[in-house]
Amino acid sequence: MKKVMKIVGITIIAVAAIVAIIVGVILSKTVFVKHPELKGEPEIGKWYRITPEGTISSDGSEWHGLIRLGSENKVVVYFFGGGASINGYTSEHGKEFFATTAKVQDFVAxxxxxxxxxxxxxxxxxxxxxxxxxxxxxxxxxxxxxxxGSKERVVYHNGYNNYSAFMDAAMPYVGNPDTLLVIGFSAGGFATSLLADDVIDRFPSAENITVCVDSSLLLYDGWHETADGLWKTPTVIADRLVSDNLVLDSLTALYNKRGDTVKILFDCSYRDDTLQEYQAYIRTGTMTRSKENGDLFQKDLAEMVDGLQKNILSVGIFIWKYGENPETHNTQHTIISSNVFDKLEAEVSVADWIYAAVNGNVQSHGLELLK
Structure with a gap:
């Protein structure tokens, strides 16, 4: 019996060791990935960090951007997401509402x-x-x-400063690209709408320009006050916010300024389970997901799409259904950082749709999901 127990014990330890090794390997390739700091000339196809002096995450830790040079004379400017602060309470309770450090995000790229x-x-x-x-x-x-208590704390809403410093540091490596794609998911999609005009100004050589917002819809009457008062967003950006729909305001302003020289795209799952949660907080003060909240989100999304189509005649829309909960029918939040190549509505992937637009064929898919 003792011999059997000893064998069982050894087996358990061996299995635990194997599981630990597997988990370690997975973590080493995901959250623990840390790309090297760029020094000298970067190699094509290799990821590097750029950590400009003075850049900072909201919790005071270091912030950095990432760069990977390609063999084509084309550039993607890519904004990550991760929640939002809209008032003093959400700033003070940072981790409950938004990512407060950039330390473990390299793997997403x-x-x-x-x-x-x-x-x-x-x-x-x-x-x-x-x-x-x-x-x-x-x-x-x-x-x-x-x-x-008795201690003063500081939350650094320095996103524009970080972005601007990184772009200044990265641009010397980029050259003069002929094609530009500005894209982002979730909070990064909101950023794409807010900052696309600023990004475009930095690439005067780019004649083929596409802007794509992925999964970014929150209705809030206080967007201008939040941007101007809490975040201290540059006035030229904050003053575009004139309604409760930040993305619609920003993309409409972009189109009114640049017309069809910029191809504008918007995609979202039709009952986004994370956006509905944040919308519930804005509406009620509590983060909740439910079928009822999904119903409200689907209605808001239909109105958002209608507004985009009225304001931007050439807009491309992709409404998709993925990861649907069989009970609530609520769906996955964001797609470009994960399963962007999966065939969805009309057997077209979001990557296919974006690439078609880049090449002059702006399409819309999945609008029937909003009916």
Whole structure:
């Protein structure tokens, strides 16, 4: 019996060791990935960090951007997401509402739209990647101070400062690209709408320009006040916010300024389970997911799409259904950082749709999901 127990014990330890090794390997290729700091000339196809002096995450830790040079004279400027702060309470309770550090985000860059997979039509493009750790849709220049008992604390809503410093540092490596794609998911999609005009100004050589917002819809009457007062967003950006729909305001302003010289795209799952949760917080003060919240989101999304189509005649829309809960019918949040190559509505992937637009064929798919 003792011999049997000893064998069982050894087996358990061996299995645990194997599981630990597997978990370690997985973590080493995901959250623990840390790309090297760029020094000297970068190699084509290799990821590097750029950590400009003075850049900072909301919790005071270091912030960095990422760069990967491609073999084609084309550039993707890619904004990550990760929640938002809209008032003092959400700033003070940062981790409950948004990513507060950029330390463990490097692995996201090489998945989805940033992968080197053969099925990725953008694999040989240069990537400039903006991790997210500011709660301000990458658009702030401010600090929020508050008292935690007897101690003063600071939340750094420095997203615009980080973005601007990174772009200044990265541009010398990029050259003069002829094609530009500005893209982002979730909070990064909001950032894409807010900052696309600023990004475009930095690439005067690019004649083929596409802007794609992935999974970014929150209705809030206080967007202008939040951007201007809490985040300290540059006035030229904040003043575009005139309604409760930040993305619609920003993309409409972009179209009114640049017309059809920029191809504008918007995609979203039709009952986004994360956006409905944040919308519930805005509406009720509580983060909740439910079938009823999904119903409200689906209605809001239909109105959003209608507004985009009325304001931007050439807009491309992709409404998709993925990861649907059989009870609530609520769906996955964001797609470009993960399963962007999966065939969805009309057997078209989001990557196919974006690439078609880049090549002059702006399409819409999945609108029937909103009826």
């Amino acid at each position: 090489s998945g989805g739209i940033g992968s080197t997979s053969e099925e990725n039509p953008f694999r040989d493009w240069t990537y400039l990647v903006l991790p997210y750790a500011s709660g301000d849709f990458h658009s702030g220049t401010g600090e929020y101070h508050y008292m935690d």
